[in-house]
Amino acid sequence: MSVVGITKVAKRYGRVTALEDVSMTIADGEFFGLLGPSGGGKTTLLRSIAGFIDPDDGEISIDGKPVKNIPINKRDIGMMFQNYALFPHMTVTDNIGFGLSVRHRPKAEIEARVTELLRLVRLEGFGERKPRQLSGGQQQRIALARALATNPRVLLLDEPLGALDKKLREEMQFELKQIQRNVGITTVFVTHDQEEALTLSDRIAIMSEGKVLQIGAPRDIYERPRTRFAAGFLGTANFFEGTVSGREGGLTRILLAGGTAIFTRDEAPEGRSVTIAVRPEKFTVGGATPAPASDAQVNRIAGRIAGEVFAGNSVTYRIDAAGRIVTVYMQNRMTERLGPDAPVTLTWDPAHSIVLED
């Protein structure tokens, strides 16, 4: 179990910058997600930790010791590849035992460890099969068992569930998390799937264009995204651009282009142009004539239903309000349907108006 330190790591390919000034510390036993679009640099970072890529600048350390001069096969890492990379000519047992066998461990020890791991991934009795005789989910679990066999200091997962279909992926998310918890191994994984990142990670680093945009617990990043990109990549967000026009009663007043004013708890200097993000599920949709404004501490804007997507338990509304289209998620609990063009009032708590940095 180990701590992984990444300090000011950079990597360039010709004129393309794959990593730029990347720093983070992954705590002992943590399940750490690298989330971002393809080409964002997350795989480059993972392969740099593994040793397949040598960064141009910066330092990567495991347990405080720089790993730059340690070759891949001496780094003591467990890596699971996107396509699993199981050895097709070996049985499941030989695949899992490979790491121990190249370390010349005694046969009995290898056998015991393989049995233990097969039990861990719930595939006892599959030891004599060849990889091609297994389903995708089973192959994935064998790949995980193989990566864990040598008790590595760090487990690296490259798009661990990317090759599975949706239903299997949900099952394996749960299982992967469970196994990681039981083993307690420091784990770094790469994904472009926001749901996977949210469910698996203790903490997430959002990466784009080689840079780290935000690091934090899934809930923190979701509730307090710092940038437009982070807000849009992890979940969905509505953006309101406006100018700060004063502070009253613990709230900051933002004047939107159309003249509508909205409020936020966040502070911002007067006169600055800012972008506000509001998550679609934070809105409440009411009738055209709202209840009297007994509570001034609420944002309230008028709008019109522009579209509706019905998904059974929830409904997504597209509402034309304050000169833009606002996306709103609602639980399917209303007694009446909101027809097209129906006038509505959107209300939300100023605490849910997040001032972004860009």
Add this chain to the structure above:
Amino acid sequence: MTALVSASTRRLRAILGLTGGTYLVLLITILLPLAAMLYFSFLTVTPIGGRTASFTLKHYTDIFTKPLYRVNGQRSLMLGFQVTLICFALGYPAALFLARHIKNRWREALLLLIVLPFWSNGLVRTFSWTMVLTDSGLVGQALQAVWPGAPSIDLMFSYPAIVIGLVHAYLPYMILTCYVSLQAIDDSLAEAARSLGASSFTIFRRITLPLSLPGVVAGTVLIFVPVLGSFMEPRILGGQQAIMLGTLIENQFTASFNWPLGAALGFTMLAVVILIMGICYPVLKKHLSAN
């Protein structure tokens, strides 16, 4: 029940219709001539030109009793093993290098160079060697000019000359079959092995080599079988060493007009090849069942 029958009949008809043409061609071009030769091998004389032939086992008993055939059979087998082994020793590293370290257009260019000899006539290629493997040829003279007193490269009419000619002719088969196998191995397998602690040598021994074995086997079969029956290279480059199973067979057909003996020798050789494959099969099956 009737539906079932008609379905299976239709299936059978479809199979016959689709594969029938191929089997007809195989029948006419391979099976019938082979059957004719098998028939000839049991005759006393070649039944052409009004001669009457009768049934005999003499050719086969001769082959297994007369030392001439046994000795030359052994020489041909030895030649087959040696040429195949040298082709593997040269071709496998070349294929590995090509598959791993050469990229894109360079790779295409090199592959083209490898198959280039196939575009020239085999006889011309073999005769070209007679100009190289002698001290009075272009290469020999050039070498003497640059390095007076250089060791003789005159290998003409010797066993090594036969081996050189055959290796040159068959090396591309080994390179190409090994290349195809090696190139199909996913790079991530080597990366996975490395991340699990394997050294480069271990990766080669436990991952790359076993996974490329099908290519090695294909190359070996493609080389060993024709070398066993080769007659052109031994005849042109071998001189005194030229007597091999292949040249013996050729002699029966071209010089001695003893087709039955030639056919019997040919079938004995075929039996030897099948026997060798049969012995190797269990080992190969174990290693090749992976993919």
